[in-house]
Amino acid sequence: MAKQERIQQDIETLRRITEPCACGTQRPSYTPEYRLAIEYVKKRMKEFGLETREDNAGNLYGVLAGTQKDAPKIISGSHLDSVKCSGAYDGIAGVLCALEAARMIAESGAPLRHPLEVMGTIGEEGTRFGQALIGSQLVEGSWGEPQLDEFRGLEDGLTLRETMKAYGLPGSTTGVCRRDERVKAFIELHDEQGPILENAGISIGVVENIVAISWMHITVHGLASHPGTIPMSVRRDACVGACKLICAVTDYAREHYDGEATVTAGKLEVFPGNTNCIPSRCDFTIDIRTCNGAYRDDLVRFIREKKADVERACRVTIDVREGMRQAPTALDAKVQQCIEDACKKLGYSWRRMNSGAGHDAMIFARIWPTAMVFVQSHDGLTHHPDEYVPPEELAKGADVLYETFRMLDAQRDD
Numbered sequence: 001m002a003k004q005e006r007i008q009q010d011i012e013t014l015r016r017i018t019e020p021c022a023c024g025t026q027r028p029s030y031t032p033e034y035r036l037a038i039e040y041v042k043k044r045m046k047e048f049g050l051e052t053r054e055d056n057a058g059n060l061y062g063v064l065a066g067t068q069k070d071a072p073k074i075i076s077g078s079h080l081d082s083v084k085c086s087g088a089y090d091g092i093a094g095v096l097c098a099l100e101a102a103r104m105i106a107e108s109g110a111p112l113r114h115p116l117e118v119m120g121t122i123g124e125e126g127t128r129f130g131q132a133l134i135g136s137q138l139v140e141g142s143w144g145e146p147q148l149d150e151f152r153g154l155e156d157g158l159t160l161r162e163t164m165k166a167y168g169l170p171g172s173t174t175g176v177c178r179r180d181e182r183v184k185a186f187i188e189l190h191d192e193q194g195p196i197l198e199n200a201g202i203s204i205g206v207v208e209n210i211v212a213i214s215w216m217h218i219t220v221h222g223l224a225s226h227p228g229t230i231p232m233s234v235r236r237d238a239c240v241g242a243c244k245l246i247c248a249v250t251d252y253a254r255e256h257y258d259g260e261a262t263v264t265a266g267k268l269e270v271f272p273g274n275t276n277c278i279p280s281r282c283d284f285t286i287d288i289r290t291c292n293g294a295y296r297d298d299l300v301r302f303i304r305e306k307k308a309d310v311e312r313a314c315r316v317t318i319d320v321r322e323g324m325r326q327a328p329t330a331l332d333a334k335v336q337q338c339i340e341d342a343c344k345k346l347g348y349s350w351r352r353m354n355s356g357a358g359h360d361a362m363i364f365a366r367i368w369p370t371a372m373v374f375v376q377s378h379d380g381l382t383h384h385p386d387e388y389v390p391p392e393e394l395a396k397g398a399d400v401l402y403e404t405f406r407m408l409d410a411q412r413d414d
């Protein structure tokens, strides 16, 4: 069977391993469906000669032995869980492409010097506990035993430890953290989850940075009153103030930072929330994403400056509070170069780009030389049942991983 058919067959098999769900694939961590999916991937790993193991967190590993016993591992993979009513590619595509590249190496008759490990992480999506990147942060070591009792299921209220035990794990983090392990590189292939590659007709994205996310929490205070008796010129409408500020900052971002920064007002609550009442208060959030700290600072400055204009124009008062403020993650330049060289060797089109979404790679970048490969997402659709990556593009992704592993393998270890 050809490469692309084999990957596609696995994609389709795993698409059908889902919780009862009317629309797409639903594979939350630590569920019977997750177990079925992990057993299927494990079976495929064994077929291709990989030695499998699961850690106490539920992360899956399959190792293809190298010829040099003490050489550090080359690791590649992504997450195996999904959000609700999701597509068939987010996460799992990165595991299957890494597995396909491992198969190509196993069948080539020319083994790598370094052990090659295919990794499938658990709990990357924040679906079940409201906490994302669980498997990777337990491996990286930022999280450990305390989080097992701290995190509770959003729906069932069980702790992470109780959930792990019910799933069949011992309920401890023993042996999960790999912070002290020497690793040659970690490479995560993922669908782009955006339209840039497809629109440009380019196959491969070589990711340079993963964006920093900043959240702002904004409250506009106005005055509630009758909607029919207060003339337009004297009212103090909190919702109008919020909308003016949202439009101003999104226009500013589009004019100055299109392709470089995004601004999203995704949550807006109006009080008291009556059809026949001028809004007295409006709470909303602004999500700012960019790889450039100066752009972020400028957008925050703009919001604060514009706030004064809106306060005057709408006769309202506005509180601006900065919430989460992350730093961008720069990925490893040497590994990026290997990916780029692999694309050149294969004759595949590629471009450098940033990731606007968070990934396990930003956690592993704290401890290992880390890089990411993007493949096309049709229409940029993701977290949606119609998410689609053309099979030939997935096959190209597997080829790029294969060549990148070979190039890394030929390099001297530091």
Ligand SMILES: [Zn+2]
Residues within 6 Å of the ligand: 079, 090, 091, 190
């Ligand atoms: Zn993902």
